[in-house]
Amino acid sequence: MASKEITTTVNKEDFIKNTYNDPTIEKVITKKDLNKMVWRSLLLQASFNYERMQGGGWTFGLIPGLKKIHKDEGDLSVALLDHMQFFNTHPFLVTFVQGIIIAMEENKEDRATIRGIKVALMGPLGGIGDAMFWLTLLPIAGGIGASLSSQGNVAGPIIFLIAFNIVHFGLRFFLMHYGYNTGTKAISSLKEGTKKISRAASIVGLAVVGALVASYVNFKLGLVIQAGEIPVNIQEGVIDQIMPKLLPLAYTFFCYWLLKKGKSPLTLIGMTVLIGLLGSLVGLF
Amino acid sequence: MFIQALLIGLWAGIAGIDQFNGLTHIHRPIVTGAVVGLILGDFTTGLIAGATLELVWAGMVPLAGAQPPNVVIGGIIGTAFAILSGQAPEVAVGIAVPFAVAGQALITLLFTAYSPIMHKMDTYAMEGNTKAIDRLNYMGPLFLFIFFFIISFLPIYFGAEQAAGIVGLLPAWLISGLGVAGGIMPAVGFAMLLKIMFKWSYAPFFAMGFVAAAYLNLPILAVAILAVAIAGYDYMSQGNTPKATPVVASGIDEEEDYSDGI
Numbered sequence: 001m002a003s004k005e006i007t008t009t010v011n012k013e014d015f016i017k018n019t020y021n022d023p024t025i026e027k028v029i030t031k032k033d034l035n036k037m038v039w040r041s042l043l044l045q046a047s048f049n050y051e052r053m054q055g056g057g058w059t060f061g062l063i064p065g066l067k068k069i070h071k072d073e074g075d076l077s078v079a080l081l082d083h084m085q086f087f088n089t090h091p092f093l094v095t096f097v098q099g100i101i102i103a104m105e106e107n108k109e110d111r112a113t114i115r116g117i118k119v120a121l122m123g124p125l126g127g128i129g130d131a132m133f134w135l136t137l138l139p140i141a142g143g144i145g146a147s148l149s150s151q152g153n154v155a156g157p158i159i160f161l162i163a164f165n166i167v168h169f170g171l172r173f174f175l176m177h178y179g180y181n182t183g184t185k186a187i188s189s190l191k192e193g194t195k196k197i198s199r200a201a202s203i204v205g206l207a208v209v210g211a212l213v214a215s216y217v218n219f220k221l222g223l224v225i226q227a228g229e230i231p232v233n234i235q236e237g238v239i240d241q242i243m244p245k246l247l248p249l250a251y252t253f254f255c256y257w258l259l260k261k262g263k264s265p266l267t268l269i270g271m272t273v274l275i276g277l278l279g280s281l282v283g284l285f
Numbered sequence: 286m287f288i289q290a291l292l293i294g295l296w297a298g299i300a301g302i303d304q305f306n307g308l309t310h311i312h313r314p315i316v317t318g319a320v321v322g323l324i325l326g327d328f329t330t331g332l333i334a335g336a337t338l339e340l341v342w343a344g345m346v347p348l349a350g351a352q353p354p355n356v357v358i359g360g361i362i363g364t365a366f367a368i369l370s371g372q373a374p375e376v377a378v379g380i381a382v383p384f385a386v387a388g389q390a391l392i393t394l395l396f397t398a399y400s401p402i403m404h405k406m407d408t409y410a411m412e413g414n415t416k417a418i419d420r421l422n423y424m425g426p427l428f429l430f431i432f433f434f435i436i437s438f439l440p441i442y443f444g445a446e447q448a449a450g451i452v453g454l455l456p457a458w459l460i461s462g463l464g465v466a467g468g469i470m471p472a473v474g475f476a477m478l479l480k481i482m483f484k485w486s487y488a489p490f491f492a493m494g495f496v497a498a499a500y501l502n503l504p505i506l507a508v509a510i511l512a513v514a515i516a517g518y519d520y521m522s523q524g525n526t527p528k529a530t531p532v533v534a535s536g537i538d539e540e541e542d543y544s545d546g547i
Contacts, residue, residue: 015411016481045305046425047406049399050470052477056406060422063415073413080410080418084403085481086474091308115482120512123505138310142339145315149336152329156336157316164310196523200516206487207512210494211505213475218468245499248472255476256483268473269400276466280458285465 016082018110022072025108029065029180034099036064038176041095051269053088061094065102082111088216089122090129095172097121099179100186107184116201123208137167217248222285286442292324293365294438300357301433302426314338314360321364330374334367335360337374338381355392358436359385365441388436394463395432397470399425490515 040061047056062083070076089097097118104114141163149156223234232238239246255268279285300312310316314335322331342356363381367374402421409417483491490512497503497511 042307043422043426046422047399047402048305048425049396049403050393050466051400051474052403053471053474055474056403056418056422057425059406059410060418063418067415076415077411077413080413080415081407082481084407084410086471086478112482119478119482120509124509127504127506138313142313142315146336146339149315149319149332149339152332154319154328154332156332157319160313160315161310168308168310196520200520202482202484202487203490203516203519204509204512205482206491207494207497207515208505208509209475209478209482210491210496211498211503211508212494213472214495214498215505217472217475219472243499245495248469249495249499251469252472252475252479255473256479259476259480264404265473265477266401266404268476269397269470272469272473273397273463273466276469277459277462280462280465285461 016078016111018112020070020072020108021074022070023108025106027106028068029102029106031177033064033068034102034176034180035173037061037098037102038095038172040064041091041098041172041176044091044094051265052084052086054091054094055084055087058087058094059083061098062102062105066105069102069105069108078111079105082115083118085115087118087122089125090133092133092168092171093125093129093175095176096179097125099176099181100183103180103183110198113198113201116198116205118205120201120204120208123212133168137164213248213252214245217245217252219247219251220285221247223283289324290438290442293321293361293441294434296320296324297357297361297437298430298434300361301429304355304357305429306426312357312360314342314356314364317357317360318364321361322368325365325368327368330368331364334364334374338363353389354382354385355388356385357433358388361437362440365437369441384436384440390461390463391432391436395428397463397466399428400470400473 040063043060044054044057046060048054049056059080063080066076066079066083070079100121101114101118104117141160144163145156145160147156148159221235221239224231225234226232243249258268259265276285296317300317303309304312314337316335318331318333318335318338319328320331322328322335325331338360342353342359359381362384363374366372366381402424406418406421409415409421493515494508494512497508498505503511
């Protein structure tokens, strides 16, 4: 498929190929590029939305690197579209994934492997980041600052900001370079047996997506019906007994099926909003 | 009052951007409270109210993507009312929380409304138009700024009672329905990811990940470690014969194409 044929009729999923027009490997990423991508990582959530979450901002962050690596226009388009898909990780730890992925892009790994590693990394880092930042650093820095502030001490907000951001920015820059170096080192040993690596990455990726469907899709009914005298909570009493997270799983595969049928994602978004509003109007949730 | 409300609105806009982009945490009540105190000419009360609200919001953090009552709106409106009404900072909490909850519902709406933009981005990606992707990504913070400006300026300029009346006009089913839709929406994103990644030969691993999270409530990291272990076993049990198949980095996807028929 010629990558030049850009019409709306081209199926987005078919557009993403696994190979490159220009497979030559060249080391082009400098420390300066990595730092530039760290600054861009600050806008990871700028186009945040419920469909792809950080997908747009993630792609935005990679752009300087991708442009330098993929000199072939077709390759660049495929890489951009591939990264534009669902992405969500902890906003402070994202540079680690960025570093690894940019190293893999530079080495022109096949797209399925890059995608697999990306998806496999994003979920676990989300959990680690929550624990590190929201449950550790923020309460500590906030607690120290608040104890000073509550006595009317100006140092409260200042110490809070300094303590928080030394750790915050220190980690952002460190993780980008660390991720990139890890990526380049690991890749040279991965080079043989690309197919097997790709399979391994897909296994981890799909297992993580399975877990993400169960943890991120929030689809619960709040309906209570009267079975004779006894009120029955449909969610807890019936659905959860059949299978917990049955609705998220079923709805995800329903969307998957509709996509395969050729329905556009926009239709699915509209449908989802409608379900939320109508369901809430009739008291389903 | 107009100038002060304007300044608070501008500050709320900046803090609102920081909550999602930059994340230097100038959006936390401990900082926003002090700045609002400065704007309203009572720095000490601002500091103290900020500290109180900071501790209230200490546990309300965005875990696993779930959004708590909005911390920017809570911190700024709470502190402003504490200073303007002369009430104790603890009372400010009671005023701040309903606004923060309503604000979060509207942010849910904003994040839902931004979903279609992704398809514009897809088109630009296919055209290789990185400048246009950049532009769309810069637009998000702009919307956040406008949103936070309006939602902080109005209640402070017009006073709490009128603003609370407007919040009350939104029907409850509308706000909760948008929240529900926002909760379900990631399913669409996952379905698109599956359309690219899913092969029937990988279905068992998807099932494993799902069961581990849904039944065993394992965190994602635990699922990933399990999956790495399984993938490692799978990798080694395939026989270590990379030499037998000279690997060319292209055209290696044939074996999995049969999934398209299903």
